[in-house]
Amino acid sequence: MRRIPLAVLYSELSLTKNNFSPDMPSDQFGLVALGGDLSVDILIEAYSKGVFPWYDELPIKWYSPSERLVLYPDHFYATRTFKKWCLHEGRKLIYSADSAFSQVIYNCAQATRKGQDGGTWIKDEMISAYKELHNLGIAHSVEIWNKKPEYRSTQHDLIQKASMTDSNRRAIAVSPAECDLIGGLYGVSLGRMFFGESMFSTHTNASKLALWLLCHFLKRLQFTMIDCQVANDHLMSLGASVLVKRDFLSALDKSNRYPTLKGSWARLWEAELGTELSPALMPM
Structure with a gap:
């Protein structure tokens, strides 16, 4: 998958809450953010905002695609x-x-x-x-x-x-x-x-x-x-x-x-x- 600059994304995730929002910009694959971790607070916040992680290598990739099954x-x-x-x-x-x-x-x-x-x-x-x-x-x-x-x-x-x-x-x-x-x-x-x-x-x-x-x-x-x-x-x-x-x-x-x-x-x-x-x- 093509890497895109962090500047195109919402932000590089911090380890605190309020990392995600429904209107986060994404690339053509639905990638909205990089980084953060898989802590309970971040995962729950992500799901509640329609974002999910894809963990194949660091940094963690977070997705919210334009179409959802x-x-x-x-x-x-x-x-x-x-x-x-x-x-x-x-x-x-x-x-x-x-x-x-x-x-x-x-x-x-x-x-x-x-x-x-x-x-x-x-x-x-x-x-x-x-x-x-x-x-x-x-x-x-x-x-x-x-x-x-x-x-x-x-x-x-x-x-x-x-x-x-x-x-x-x-x-x-x-x-x-x-x-x-x-x-x-x-x-x-x-x-x-x-x-x-x-x-x-x-x-x-x-x-x-x-x-x-x-x-x-x-x-x-x-x-x-x-x-x-x-x-x-x-x-x-x-x-x-x-x-x-x-x-x-x-x-x-x-x-x-x-x-x-x-x-x-x-x-x-x-x-x-x-x-x-x-x-x-x-x-x-």
Whole structure:
């Protein structure tokens, strides 16, 4: 990426607050500032102003592109193939939120991505920063688990489970010792917006299922949208659309007026969605 002089940018970041503003000038790639650090205060301020970091080398690059990819929770597009997979395979999996944040972000860092040339922008410093946000109840993860063969239910168990009430079914806790993590995602929650950072999948459709469940969860909590940052074909095929910067910042400003749902989402997630796909959660 072409380097541009700092004079063209808003400023070189200080290590204090008030580094960002919605009308910061940018280059053609959306780069608005260089420098600063990944401290909690700077990260929270950045997201609240529509800016996100890209950490591949120092100084840290901060972006607010002219077009923003977003996914409205009720706009997730489930293909016929995905619906069929959920019915036959997805219902055998277990899901959770905030049960394995560290595992999710490490897996995202190790995932091979098209055009990445063997590198990753999720370096140790990024991992440490978002783990700190998670400890503060601001960054969250969604996990998709596959039960290890020795712990899988017998046909008799499945019949018994099918006869359970929803409340009993939701009481089944995820036990990481009995499961393999096969997919997930993580991001930051502020106000009524979720800022998606990354996702991974080691099994077909696992990350897609995580995103579908996140949309369902956020819709129940009246979140407005998921910020997906930069347009890509995969997310657009799932229903994401592009907003111009002005419209995105307007939606962000409205979202910021609501209190942030801080703390672990694990219990709330289980209360709202359970731990396994029920008929009510199957994509239609």
